[in-house]
Amino acid sequence: MKNFFSLSNLEKEYGSIRDLSKKILSGDIRTLSRCITLSESSREDHQFFSRSVLEKVLPMTGKSLRIGISGPPGVGKSTFIETFGTFLVDKGKKIAVLAVDPSSSKSGGSILGDKTRMERLSQSDSAFIRPSPAGETLGGVSRHTREALLLCEASGYDTIIVETVGVGQSEATVSNMIDIFILLISPGGGDELQGIKRGIVELADLIIVNKADGLLRSEAENIAREYNSAVKLLRPKINKWNTRVVTCSALENKGIEEIWSITEEFFKKFDQESDLSAHRKEQFQKWLREEITQNLNKQIYSDKKINDLITIYEKKVLIGEVLPSAAAYEIVKNFLKK
Ligand SMILES: Nc1nc2c(ncn2[C@@H]2O[C@H](COP(=O)(O)OP(=O)(O)O)[C@@H](O)[C@H]2O)c(=O)[nH]1
Ligand SMILES: [Mg+2]
Structure with missing residues (x-):
């Protein structure tokens, strides 16, 4: 280059x-x-x-299990990652946790809270925890996270967990850089089926109903049943893989073993039937295209003359003199001429 x-x-x-x-x-x-x-x-x-x-x-990247974990705030993601991550570290794995939180610049971030909820994991020599700062754009977040993920792989981490707050578009972006997508939900939060965006549920390879303990346990099991029948209607993402639904308690360390065995089963199947490396090549292709679009966007909007032109055309569009599509065509043509 x-x-x-x-x-x-x-x-x-x-x-x-x-x-x-x-x-x-x-x-x-x-x-x-x-x-x-x-x-x-x-x-x-x-x-x-x-x-x-x-x-x-x-050349030394691409050898880890890439796990995406998403769910609404308060569902227990950090607690789950602490429990699950510690379980994996005890199995001899090296874990990197990358947290994507596009809202963290506004709220000051949940980073401090996360560090305390991942106390054991963050003290382990076999774990690396890294929050991704909010980029101005989702694209920024996605590039940071992808690059961080690859750097972690090169550093020898064999399991990478990418955590997102399950509130919006970031899930689709993240699902395009990981292998298995896990959605966490929990009882008591009022997030019944309709509360969580359908699109996110469709991305999930594994749905975990967390907080299946104490008084919440039977409700958690009910929710798991509900989701179980709902996901049957969804098309499997890869050959013969039907989205699984399980309950767990991150707090009481219950159900973690089963979650790990489902994850292993998923990877085995994935590797046999869909070829993990082909999947990753596809992800790189998408990444390239995304970057081209973002690069162009950035260049257009940071060009002073083009910005002036945009302002001129905006006025014309607003008074109904020019159609937005025609204006965009002229603006891009001008940009390309330069
Ligand atoms: N009863 C119960 N509470 C949990 C469980 N996991 C997390 N919590 C609690 O839920 C709250 C939010 O947890 P946190 O991990 O910060 O959620 P996050 O916002 O999704 O990262 C905390 O008060 C946790 O102690 C669980 O398995 N059972
Ligand atoms: Mg958290």
Whole structure:
């Protein structure tokens, strides 16, 4: 790739790309964190720099189980990841948790709360927990998270958990970077079937009704039954895989074993019947296309002259003089001429 930035200053500050990539491969956590931070930076030279490191280690990526976990706030995602993650660490796995929270810039983030709810996991040497900051766009979040995911894989993490707040569009984006999509729901939150967006339910390979303990237990089991009949109507995403529904208690550590065995079963099936690597190639293709669109968008809107032109056309559109489609055509034509 042609080098548009002077990287020598960055190499002086952070180390050479060669060294950094070696450290990533050796599992050095400080370097991993630093490279993720650089890829999240709004500075293009930082992004370019971290991409250069990532490109060097790219052949060592793609070997983890990528698990997406989603669900409305308060459903118990962080608690579940603590329990499930600790269970996996005890099995000898290395876990990276990437939390995507597009709302975190407004709320100040749930990061502090998460750290305390993932206390055991965050203290483990075999776990790496990293919240993704809110990008200005979902596209930003998705690129950060994808790059962080690949960097973690290169660092030797064999299980990557990507957590999203199940409130919107971010699920579809995240489902395009993971292998298995797990949806958490819980009783008592008023999230009956209609409360959770249908689209999210359709993405789920596994639905977990959490908080199946104490007084909530029978309600949790009822909800699981409801979902079980509802998902039968959904088309299986991959060959012969029907969305499964189970109950668990993240707090009391119940049902975790079964969830792991379903996950393993899923990966086995996936690998045999749909070929995991083909799936990942497809994801890379989509990523490329997404990036092209976002890059173009960014370039158009950051061009002063084109922005002036947009303002002019906007006025014309608003008084009904020009059709939006015709205006867009002219604006893009002008942009391409430059
Ligand atoms: N009874 C019960 N409460 C739970 C369970 N899992 C989480 N919680 C509680 O639900 C609340 C929200 O949990 P949290 O993990 O922060 O949810 P998140 O917003 O989805 O990450 C906390 O008060 C947890 O203690 C569970 O399995 N059973
Ligand atoms: Mg949380």
